[in-house]
Amino acid sequence: LPLESLSYPAHYAPYISNVVIPYGLVLDRIERMAEEISQDLQASCDPEEGLHAICVLKGGFKFFTDLTDRMQSKNCCHKSLKISSHFIRAKSYQNDQSTGSVSIMKLYDLEVLANKTVLVVEDIVDTGHTLSKLIEHLHQYKPKTIKVASLLLKRTPLHNGLFPDYVGFSVPNMFIVGYALDYNENFRDLKHICQISDEGKKKFANKPT
Template identity: 50%
Template sequence: MADYIKVLDSDKGYPLDMFCIPRHYEEDLESVLLPRGLIADRTERLARNIVQDMDNSGAVYALCVLKGGYKFFTDLLDCIKALNRNAETSIPMYVDFIRLKSYENDKSSGEIKVIGGDNLSNLTGKNVLIVEDIVDTGKTMQKLLNIVSKFQPASVKVASLLVKRTHRSVGYRPDYIGFEVPDEFVVGYALDYNEYFRDLSHICVINENGKKKYSTQ
């Protein structure tokens, strides 16, 4: 049994008019791939899995990959905090942030830029949980894991809301996966296209009109 929800290539999502979509994006989206409520329920289950796995590990240092990961990170930690309040045992949580950039328009630039993380020495000897929005080819996460490993954490696990099913993948798989999705460019729930669509509640597939409208070129 898979430990993630697989969205099939044949699944084209839900019609936009079945959901509340901001008017300024109505002409820029193909469909709603993952509704906000489904994301919330899946996040709650991932939080439970993480707490069960790390229950006896001591404090957890949660590292959010910005900017796209901030919404998933916030919701995941809220679920973990709720479990901490209502369980016999609880996990102390610390938080930090790092920013990586590898995309320009809908293409990977081939160069991964680390724009944050000056205080990663705090990870030394800690149990680290890296929280990411999406793993595409896996190259970005592999680079981040190499960076983190230099600070000698006690352990490192990765939780990603999405993993893209693509022939460009290097084969990397996170420890915790929310959804495996087709090779489409998705936006919303803090995932962006050139900084647009972060204010969209659902995860949607962008259309060609949206790509053209918000292109940097």
């Protein structure tokens, strides 16, 4: 990789301990995921209704855009997949710890999901708690099927057993930032997937309320 592609903004330099997955590698992996997911879903989706992709905000926005873009370009002459975009917000983290209670915020009407093929696009699955809540929430709209793509899956002994159908990378049990993943709303603008330094955790910590 050219050195430049591994550089990161000067304002974050002291707050990152290492690059876990460089941006270029993230995009390479997404390209292959797009191929796999398109192949699977082109076969099962009603062509008129297409795929209904749900971006889980905020952390999922970059993965959602890059994945759905590439899925579109996997369309070939005889088969194509129409993708509709939906947005929902899930929040549970304060600093680098889950608050234990996941809140799901419905931003737009999701009644349209009835009887549709749905793809939930998540940034990272840690304990699986957020994903369980999301899927439970989405069931009320009675979709035909719900598939889940997560860019990252954390290796944790605390996992609840609900795994995504598609995973980009398995990552160690550490706090990850960048590529839209945040630490108290910081680092979303960092291209590479990185590990935050202890200095970073201190610098951007939220004071207890």
